Amino acid sequence: xxxxxxxSLSLQIEKKILCRDLSVQIGENQRWGLLGKNGAGKxxxxxxxxxxxHASQGSIQLDGKSIYDLKQRQLASKVxxxxxQGIEALPATVFETVMLGRHPHTQSLLWDDQKDIEIxxxxxxxxxxxxxxxxxxxxxxxxxxxxxxxxxxxxxxxQLFLLDEPSNHLDVAFEVKLLSVLTNKVAETSASLxxxxxxxxxxxxxxxxxxxxxxxxxxxxxxxxxVLTEENLSQAYGCPIKSVRSGDHRLFYPA
Numbered sequence: 001x002x003x004x005x006x007x008s009l010s011l012q013i014e015k016k017i018l019c020r021d022l023s024v025q026i027g028e029n030q031r032w033g034l035l036g037k038n039g040a041g042k043x044x045x046x047x048x049x050x051x052x053x054h055a056s057q058g059s060i061q062l063d064g065k066s067i068y069d070l071k072q073r074q075l076a077s078k079v080x081x082x083x084x085q086g087i088e089a090l091p092a093t094v095f096e097t098v099m100l101g102r103h104p105h106t107q108s109l110l111w112d113d114q115k116d117i118e119i120x121x122x123x124x125x126x127x128x129x130x131x132x133x134x135x136x137x138x139x140x141x142x143x144x145x146x147x148x149x150x151x152x153x154x155x156x157x158x159q160l161f162l163l164d165e166p167s168n169h170l171d172v173a174f175e176v177k178l179l180s181v182l183t184n185k186v187a188e189t190s191a192s193l194x195x196x197x198x199x200x201x202x203x204x205x206x207x208x209x210x211x212x213x214x215x216x217x218x219x220x221x222x223x224x225x226x227v228l229t230e231e232n233l234s235q236a237y238g239c240p241i242k243s244v245r246s247g248d249h250r251l252f253y254p255a
Contacts, residue, residue, distance in 0.1 A: 001028050002064075003159050003192045004049070009058035010217070011041060011048055018044055020217035022058070026160070026192045031183065033203030033224065034196040036213030037237045042196035043084060045213075046162050049194070050079055062160070076104035080158035084165045087149040094140070094148060095133040098124055101155030123154040126181045127174075142169040150178055154185060161186070161193040167202065175199075179206045200241075200252045204228050212236050228252070 004026035011018045018041030026032060034042050047053040049060060051067045060067050062078055070078075080101075090097055101123070102116040124130045127147040132140070140148065146169040153161065161182060167175040179195075183206060186193050194211075197203050203210065203224070210227040212220040214236050220227045233241035233252060240255035 002026065003028060003062065004194075005059075005061040005064075006049075007059045007061070009048070009060065010056040011044055011053065012056050012217075013041075013044065017217035019213060019219055022211075022219055022221070024211060024221055026194065028190040028192060029187055030192045030209060031186060031207045032192070032194045032209045032211060033207035034194055034211045034213070035198075035200060035203055035228075035236065038198070040213040040215075040236075042213065043164055045211075046081065046164055046194070046196055049162060050075060050081055073104055076156075078158055079160045079162060080153045080156040081162040082149055082153050082164060082166055084168065087145060087152070090137050092137055093133065094124065094129060094135050094137060095120065097137055097148060098129075098152045098155050101152040104156065119157065120151075120155045123151040126154060127151045127178065143171065143174065146170055147174065147178070150182075154181070157189065159189075159191050161191060161195075163193065163195040163197075165197055166195060167197065167199060175202065200228065200233065204250060204252070 002025045006022055006024045009022040010020050034045065036042055044053055048055055062070065067075065098120045099112065099116065102120060106113065106116060121130065124133055127150055129147055129151055137148070150166065166178060170178065182193060185191065195203065195207060208224055210222065210224050212227050212232060214220065220232055230241055230243055241252055242255040243250055243252045
């Protein structure tokens with residue numbers, strides 16, 4: 001069952017074509033990597049998927065309905081996005097901030113539902129922030145802020161997770177942890193995930209499917225093992241990309 005259907009989508013900024021005639025179906029329990037060099041249009045495409053950037057042509061449907069026909073609250077209850085800049089420090093505690101992720105689902109503005117509190121606390125624990133719940137957000141490090149943004153996204157419990165460079169400010173251990181947490185959440189809830197990243201190896205490890213943006217609006221879409229080849233990546237990034245195997249893993253590097 002398709003959660004998101006992108007049909008014949010074309011995007012451009014001024015005269016630069018970012019994607020042309022892109023068609024993708026994102027199904028339940030699928031993880032997609034969105035790759036391409038800086039300026040290829042990864043962030044713009046994610047913004048288009050939530051209606052913040054209008055397409056030159058084509059359609060985007062969520063559960064069979066055009067995203068332009070959905071009200072903001074409806075969209076927020078189904079789609080969660082982690083922006084590249086993460087979240088800014090707010091005059092609030094860590095717990096109060098993660099509870100904002102429950103806003104699209106709340107029935108009352110006067111009190112917090114116990115179920116929402118439990119979901120928020122579980123999201124904090126998933127990213128090792130439960131001991132910081134009473135801390136002022138302004139006292140957090142860059143890495144802690146990024147983990148809080150991810151916890152807020154997790155608390156939102158969307159059908160579709162959109163991640164723009166989710167490993168920003170995170171060390172290697174937390175890069176792996178965050179994607180393991182999200183992988184499990186996608187499987188548990190039959191959700192789906194699209195992750196824009198500059199890290200080819202991270203995408204290859206955690207995403208079964210890839211959208212690879214090329215020059216002049218062209219793109220390659222398919223299984224990771226088919227799309228992420230030395231030839232395709234060298235074309236996309238404009239430099240030689242080689243790979244080596246280590247056991248069951250495959251690692252890419254610029255030659």
